[in-house]
Amino acid sequence: MRSNLLCVMIAALAVWEAPAAAQEDKGASRRGIVPCVNPWQLPSGCAPAAGKPFNSHDLAGVWTRTAGAGNLGNKVAMTPAGQAALMANKPSFGPRMVPPALGNDPMGKCDPLGLIRNILLEVVDRSFEFVQMPDRVIQFFEWAHQYRTIWTDGRALPNADAEPRWMGYSVGKWEGDTFVVETTGLDARTWLDNLGHPHTEEMRVVERYSRPDRDTLKLSFTITDPKYYSQPYVSDVKTHRINPERAMDEKLETFCVPSEEEVFNKGIRDPAAGLGK
């Protein structure tokens, strides 16, 4: 949101007042060296709260991503079957993008996004929240108010023939200061990212979360899905900042309402692509 905001501000300034733009830019530079009062503010040039007390095994809070890729990238090692499945998906992002009206992105109908895409979608203008309970961790995703449960009571993952779920079935445990979450049973109808990367129901995901200081949450994940991916996909390390002012239900009820999206698709999305009103 802040980067979008910055762009809009730049555009507005370029249009209306060049001299003012020059002053604003100098102001931004000055702000960059002023210590951050609120570490969750974006863009954040301030250092994390080193030395402040925190519990590295407590992930509870609302986290906003500040660094890390929002998709798997364009050079993922795929099998021929995986490549064919990728080509069948017609995204509205990236180098293969088509107008949403001409694509088949499940997001366009408000279908559940699934685990990986929800994690990746929580870009700078959205957040997720962890709530820790004695036997489980709940992760709420802002987009469409979706959530997943990570069981921490020592139970095993279900058998391979278990009914698949949109968000999969997850178990988690602490390995030192890293919370390791393993997920299977993910419904193959979901895309992994905005670029349309597919997966099978055999996909296995391992996420690694750590909290190196009070304000920072690190995440990387590995996807293993040999039918579609010729080698495990290892993500970059994504950085999130805690965002205590941003309670999930404060103004942020970003449901994806199928009936409203249908009205939007008919009223704007389709005719904007030339499909007739």
Place this chain on the structure above:
Amino acid sequence: MMKYRVLPSFGWSQKAETILNTPLSKRAGVISLLAGLLLACVPVLAHHGTYASYDPEKLVTLTGTVTEFLWTNPHSQIHFDVKGADGKVVNWGGELHSIAQLLKSGWSKNLIKPGDEVTVTGHPSKAGAPYMVVTSVKLANGKEYFRDAPEQGR
């Protein structure tokens, strides 16, 4: 032919005259900086497949009368009648953000009503249809609401 201005993405406008009247030595750096920053901004703005449907290189500004304002998730929409130089009225449609995002930018459910006079700026449909993804709406009272505006308290 609908009468509207098409602006290059780096924000050239009637105010370009102001820039042109500034000595080159003072304005060149600013213009280069803004052009560069805006080029860098395009991928950031390309959320939700927006620029598969709309042309990020063009901006149109139209004044008209609101016929419909739908406050919905995950996209809101605005429709408005624009009278062309030939007197012909064309109904335009504008794509807007989700309710949550609009709230964060200072919009509200009752901000716009049918019958209101508005000046709408946005990137037009690549297909040439009378649709745009809205970047700002200026109301009759002069207040302008942007798609992405500073968030309060964040």
